[in-house]
Amino acid sequence: MLRTIRSDQLRPGMYVQRLSGSWLDHPFWRSSFLADAEAVSRIRDSGVPELVIDVSLGLAPEADAHLPAEAAPAPAPAPAPQPQPEPAQAAQPPSAPAAPRKGVANFENEVRNARQLLASGRALVEAMFSEARLGRAIDPDAADPLVDAVCDSVLRNPHALVSVARLKTADDYTYLHSMAVAGLMTALARRLGLPEDAVHAAAKGGLLHDMGKAVAPLHVLNKPGSLTEDEYSTMRRHPEDGHRLLLESGVDDAAALDIALHHHEKMDGTGYPHRLPGERISQMARMAAVCDVYDAITSDRPYKRGWCPAESLKRMASWTGHFDPAIFQAFVKSLGIYPVGTLVRLQSQHLAVVIEQVPTALLKPRVRIFHCTRRQARVLMRDVDLSLAGCDDRIVQSEAPGDWGLRDLEKLWLP
Template sequence: MLKKIDVAQLRTGMYIQELCGSWLDTPFWQKSLLLEDPTILEKIRKSKIRQAWIDTSKGLDVLSQQDESKPEKPAVPEPAAPPPAALAPSYDQVPQISMDEELGRAAKIVGKSKQALLSMFSEARMGKAVNSEAAMELVEEIASSVMRNPGALIGLARLKNADDYTYMHSVAVAALMIALARQLKLDDEKTREAGFAGLLHDIGKMAVPSGILNKPGKLTDDEFVSVKEHPAAGYKMLLEAKGVGEIALDVCLHHHEKMDGTGYPDRLAGAQISLYARMGAICDVYDAITSNRPYKQGWCPAESVKKMAEWSKGHFDESVFQAFVKSIGIYPVGTLVRLASGKLGVVVEQAAKSLLMPKVRVFFSTKSLAYVTPELLDLAGPGLQDKIVAREDAAKWGLKDINRYWLGDAAPG
């Protein structure tokens, strides 16, 4: 039976179904766990969490007031209120907020997700089954951020280094899948499943030697064969886990298939590839080519969209790709652009009215070749005559660390 109690009543042996409060305030990433370690209990008591849901069918109940040395006798069953997660609003009801408002929260979610996936993927490398319930909890946090403002978490997850690429790539693809699912008007459950599939699509890379995954140079033929085996390896891992549905299994196995039948592992073509695998292929490639890798620097987001459009006829489903572009923008967050006025700026946020008129923070003048006071321009705003005339390469103008102009206080110190 579910029971809501104060954290002061928690004791080892209890099964915590959920801590009451923000996931970001909890001292660990798991949502549900058997409380066995006294140090975890102490961390909970020192956190901002004040109440918790326990499941007395899986662990100990609260102590009785008469004798705190003995567990109380089971109470007469009463209707249990659903835990807070069950009362969460639908995604359509999540209020949208500005990039500045969401960035701080998104940064915390990204950091905590990285920690969780590092643990989850490490266990998979050791042959342990994937904890699908914990993975879905991560998806819920990622989805909530994407619903509030998609550019924040998607933009942050793109900024990864070689050491955490595999984990952050999974976070990014989950977020991109969720944003794309909403653009395709999939319902909450299908959106959730798409994000779950994105989070675990590359789990099979845990079967590939790390020396090959992180190799800075070109792979040998044998090494490339080893990498190409990761979809099948991941599929097998997910089959052995509980609670993994058909969508996640399909995306894991088929996110490297291409519409013209030249992909792998099964050389599927056209209608043989499911909608979700088509979505996965697009999201996987976009994050891969925009991210810094051991063997190459990531491309500009807008340049990546352009190149993917050129590949789309043989590689991607064109209608799904068009929906993907609408979900992230022609000039995605973080793109350096030149305006008709001669100013350079970084795209901060998309506009609902037009993909060509995002919000841009300008900071450099190409006429005076000098930095100017940063200013946020809403190109879709009334009376503003400026417009984007081209995307630009930061190196061409000698600019460094342009991400700080859209990250603001969320920029790394």
């Protein structure tokens, strides 16, 4: 039987079924667990105003513990998932309902939301990895609120989350890579015109695609140099490890299982683990192959700096036999020929950074001019929409920030 109580009424021995408020605001990964003294303290300190307890699985509030079950106040109207008791120490960072869908947001506003979402999502993914390393079954359903939040963010603005996620540090790569791929999968699925339930499945598959790395040796996973042949063989096992881990955790989501197992397959049959030819690779796995590689090569890693977004797309386009051409084309359209954050040279002999896409003119995004190549000097920054009818400037080519001594290019385009 479910009861809604204030957080100051919670005491050890009660079974917490659900926490109120946004999952971004409280410190728990799972919201269903048997509370001990530490969990009670953490919930009270988190500022969560109310929570739902299940008195059939734990203690009842003192005020009505003497009452027969039928006399207790009515349960909360919202149905709760079937409880699965677990020790309180399994409750880790965040989980709870996602924010409701909202209308289209401009890039700057959504970037602010994306930063908070990535910070909270990183904590959730790290907690899932920690559970797996300890030999515990993960709870993939606990990620659903995060998946909903990612889908909502990309719906409000398709470029904000994926642009911010690309800026992860090498230390954050393992966890934020999962968040980035979830965002890229969401944008790609919508570009392909998939129904919303398939969009959600693609996002969840992206979030869980690398769970096999949770059981990889940390000295190999975080190695700053090139891997030996044995170490590379170890890392190549992560698709099968992830598939097994998800199955052992009770995952029956066909898309998530397929993505975990086959996101490193290639169209020409040279991928791993099963060297599947293109016609045997599912659409979801083909999508994940593109999204996984793009985020990997554009991110800073322990052993290399990431490539610029436009150069990455150009190189990926040249890899014959690697990607499904139709899916790759849709992926490029979802990001833009010159993704947000790309350094470009203009016909007017200026350097600029791309700050926003124009969906109807992929070669003519909005840019922020900041440097004159002719005078080799900074200029007063100004924003230009290259797609406007009266604009006679255009992009000549993308540039490598390192060639111009630019190490913090994001400071020019992030709000």
